[in-house]
Amino acid sequence: MSRSYLFIPGNTPSMIQNLDVFESDSVIIDFEDSVISYDKDAARILINNFLKKFSFKEFDIYIRINDSLNPNFLKDVQATIDLDITGYVLPKAGLEAIEELNKHIDNKLIIPIIESPLALLKAEDIAQSNNVSGLLLGAEDYTKELGINRTLNGTEILYARSYIAIICNAYGIESIDTPYTNKDDEIGLREDSINAKNLGFTAKALIHPNQVDIVNDVFSPSTEEIFQAKRIIKKSEESNKGAFSLDGKMIDLPIIEKAKKVLEKAKKYNL
Amino acid sequence: MKTTAGSLESSDCLITISDSDALDIKIESVVFKQFGDDILEVITNTLKEHKIDKLKVLCQDKGALDYTIKSRLETAILRRGENNE
Numbered sequence: 001m002s003r004s005y006l007f008i009p010g011n012t013p014s015m016i017q018n019l020d021v022f023e024s025d026s027v028i029i030d031f032e033d034s035v036i037s038y039d040k041d042a043a044r045i046l047i048n049n050f051l052k053k054f055s056f057k058e059f060d061i062y063i064r065i066n067d068s069l070n071p072n073f074l075k076d077v078q079a080t081i082d083l084d085i086t087g088y089v090l091p092k093a094g095l096e097a098i099e100e101l102n103k104h105i106d107n108k109l110i111i112p113i114i115e116s117p118l119a120l121l122k123a124e125d126i127a128q129s130n131n132v133s134g135l136l137l138g139a140e141d142y143t144k145e146l147g148i149n150r151t152l153n154g155t156e157i158l159y160a161r162s163y164i165a166i167i168c169n170a171y172g173i174e175s176i177d178t179p180y181t182n183k184d185d186e187i188g189l190r191e192d193s194i195n196a197k198n199l200g201f202t203a204k205a206l207i208h209p210n211q212v213d214i215v216n217d218v219f220s221p222s223t224e225e226i227f228q229a230k231r232i233i234k235k236s237e238e239s240n241k242g243a244f245s246l247d248g249k250m251i252d253l254p255i256i257e258k259a260k261k262v263l264e265k266a267k268k269y270n271l
Numbered sequence: 272m273k274t275t276a277g278s279l280e281s282s283d284c285l286i287t288i289s290d291s292d293a294l295d296i297k298i299e300s301v302v303f304k305q306f307g308d309d310i311l312e313v314i315t316n317t318l319k320e321h322k323i324d325k326l327k328v329l330c331q332d333k334g335a336l337d338y339t340i341k342s343r344l345e346t347a348i349l350r351r352g353e354n355n356e
Binding site for chain 2: 046
């Protein structure tokens with residue numbers, strides 16, 4: 001369970017050596033778009049040496065490898081398979097790509113990036129694939145394939161967002177929203193994060209450390225939510241009934257389960 | 272033939288290697304006085320791990336940590352091998 005997934009370029013020592021100060025719940029070390037072809041080997045060697053020297057328990061580490069049709073795919077996996085990482089973020093994901101990755105990994109999670117109309121159509125099957133722990137919407141490539149422009153209010157990705165959030169919640173996996181690409185627009189980031197949360201997303205991917213605080217804040221339960229959740233659980237334990245009334249509102253199992261999730265999240269993040 | 276890896280950005284180093292009849296290591300670093308010996312140790316140990324005893328190495332350091340220096344040298348060695356294939 002993470003609220004924030006921060007992308008870090010895989011071949012930039014100044015960023016890599018500060019992984020533990022960004023306070024993101026998860027970091028995604030990137031071997032794909034932020035590393036030029038010539039330096040893919042350098043990134044693999046740098047991360048291999050870095051993660052053999054240091055281990056981190058305070059946050060999860062994922063590696064975004066190159067896609068399964070890229071010649072670097074297998075090299076990326078082989079260079080990192082023995083490292084203490086939580087899993088892989090798989091770009092241009094489809095069922096075959098996930099199957100291919102699963103041939104090479106053991107005890108590692110997979111977060112496929114849904115970044116094409118076809119992947120969106122297959123998202124329900126992708127969500128049920130082995131080792132898949134969440135889906136990440138990659139809106140830049142998704143809209144590029146649709147031949148449409150991104151807008152600030154995100155209307156063009158509303159369907160994709162809604163569909164991914166529903167699927168992830170249906171199958172009990174993480175739903176990770178696409179990054180907000182304007183790293184200097186804090187108001188826009190907060191609004192975009194709230195919109196995603198209101199659609200059912202559990203987390204958001206980030207492209208800059210400056211975005212961590214806002215995203216963690218938005219995807220954390222509020223003080224009011226925690227207070228209400230505690231009251232619901234307390235009343236539930238006292239009443240010993242499947243359904244009961246609180247402040248004139250009917251409380252039943254789904255609301256009790258939701259309250260438990262809120263408290264679970266609050267406990268994890270010391271709220 | 273020269274082979275390079277790394278960069279001159281902060282916290283990184285640029286390693287340049289080329290053929291030589293002996294081990295020839297040159298270090299340029301803004302923190303040479305404080306860490307010159309440590310950088311040399313990382314380079315010599317990495318070369319030993321790769322069983323290399325004849326090579327010219329230039330390390331232009333911009334405050335790289337030990338695993339970064341080791342990584343850049345290993346990348347240069349890998350690229351040299353690929354170029355010689």
